Amino acid sequence: MQVYDEGNEVSDTELAQRNPKSGTSGSSMRWAVFSRVMAAIVGAYVLTLLSIAVLALVLPMSRAESVLLSMLLSFLIYACAVLWVFATRSAWRAWCGMLLPSLLMAAGLGLWWSLK
Amino acid sequence: MMKSAWLYLAAFALAYLGLASLAYGMERHHKQLTRAHASAVLKALKRVTPLAAWGWLLAALYLAISLEGAGPGSVLWLGNLTAGAMLLALMLTYAPGLARGLAMLSLPLILLSMVGAYWA
């Protein structure tokens, strides 16, 4: 006999309880969510922009092709970064994961720019 | 022109047959497709059809690619799968008899379209 399970339904209250930030009060949770959303929209975008800039320079193809390929990959990178931001344990980690590699790549690009 | 029209029909019928065979092996849809007749033959058939399904689906892919070339052919195949699955899901819900009938019809239909394509 077919048993109905609730499939992929998750109620909002359940979500609030299960949210990675569980155990904190309402307002700080709201901040954590807002912070993550910002990390996903802005942080991941900056990370993507910088990583495709680096890719465009290092890919072993003609200049036009490297630029094209890095732009083609950009949305994949962005989507993965967004998922990671929401999957990771805390908003704090999410920001670190976006900003640290971004800073590294920005530094690398700056160096390349000044050497050119 | 007429010839390829027959073959396009066959490509769709193959995809539909493959999907219906898959559904036939699934508990919920098996009942819809057999009117819950639980004979031993149907039970045995239920175990075989999902295996056969992959054969039909591959044949559908092969035919689509030979009609359209590798790129557009794969797209045609995926499109046939999407349209066939939507049709099947709707019929399973609202007219399971029709889903059953069309699945049984599709094999002769495929043969007929091959013959039709040969004659055209």
Add this chain to the structure above:
Amino acid sequence: MKDAFRASMAWVHTWAGLLVCWVLLLIFAAGTASYYRNEITLWMQPELHAIAPSQDSQAHMAERAVIALQQRAPDAKQWFIGFPNERSQGLQIFWEDKLPPGVEPTRERFHDVMLNPDTGLPLEVRETKGGNFFYRLHFDLHYLPVTLARWIVGFCAMFMLVALVTGVIIHRRIFKDFFTFRPGKGQRSWLDAHNITGVLALPYHLMITYTGLMLLMYLYMPTPIVVAYQGNNQAFFGELFREEPAPEPSGRPATLTSIAGLVTEAQRIWQGAAGEVSVDHMHINNPNDAAASVSLDKAGDNGLIESGMSLTFDGVSGKLLHEVDAEQRAVVQTATAMRSLHEANFAQPLLRALFFISGLGGCLMIASGAVLWTVKKRQAQAKRLASGLPPTWGLRLVEALNLGAIAGLPIAFATFFWANRILPVGLAARDEWEIHSVFIAWAAVLLLAQWRPGRHMWQLMLWLGGLMWLALPVLNAMLTPQSALFTTVLHGPVAVAGFDITAMLLGAAICFAAWRTGKVRSPKLSAQPKHRRELAETEVA
């Protein structure tokens, strides 16, 4: 841990989807309609329905087009000639005015005219944007500055991509529920509908979203061009497509070489084992100037990767200047294939129909997802609602927006076609008024929805939308009898008959939805013990 992951993905899915669903629905619906952009344009120009496809050679057509262009714009910056093909029977000419230096370029500098390919005379057609309205709407929206609109569309598309991926992650029973749709069970049914339209067309949804973002990636993801080309997009595209920059006009007048001769010459060069070749379109830069040049593009051969072959000739001497062969570079081929996948340029009519069906599936996925949210919220607020309190403002807002956007959409789109037949042919800015009427109708539905967002309003609006679509062929037959369905079915054009039939099918589907909405299901059904429901189901089956 795994549950926590799934829960956060479910949260992302819900909010990423809900926040942009109404704009996304508009984008999806407009994009789906754009698959039949040429056919829609033809339907909207009934004056052209009696014209038979031309049998004349492209060289003769080019000659007529050049005469027409010489009369209208002898000192344009560039001319464009688009040859008739299976999907468009007119000979299209197009030109861009030369602007004095320092003048800000606007859209006003572009002009286009449709010619009769056999006579070279302009076709007298009613002013309409036709299918191009949907095409533009799809990524430029309307009433908004183009760049802003494209950012909005890109933002929504990125949300869509994230919603798709998270949707796959949180769907526990993709294969088990592959064909499952259980109507009349409230929330369960909406989830089924959302899943089935999402999963069955998933390859299409992922493809269309990713390639859609790709089409405007130079806008959204500019950094590679910044670091490699100092932000010069033109330099990048020039290098990518191996184009020579168009020469600047010299200012010295000169006589154009025979354009018809160049068409014949191009066909001779391209003539391989493939049989007949044709030109898709041609550009004439700096016509009647000593620095004139003519480039011709070969018509595609229905592959995923368009032929991409083009020839450039000197416009005065007729000497071959530059030849671009079929594309060999893998990355460029990939990008080209992604582009033609999105636009379905390569697709023959059957394949195009499958794209159209998948697009409709996408619209239904978005709409059912949006409704699902409100159904869940209503259940969560069941106690509050049972005690006679109104729903929270958030729920009411989303319910009203859903009603306005979802039930309003068919009404708005149908209004476009009604306006096309009803608005007087001589009306000033007639094409603009066709479009205004779309948004006036939609705004009216949105307002009505805000006023009374209930089941009755859903029913009313769905009936209205459904009947408007169903009646389109009738309207067509009454106001433009020569294009009536029974004529076009027998004598063509096929596209016009296809439009009428599609309109009736869509109308019937919407009426069915309206009828279902009217049959209020008792929510008690879902409270029955599970095995009883299962039994009931078997009995029905």
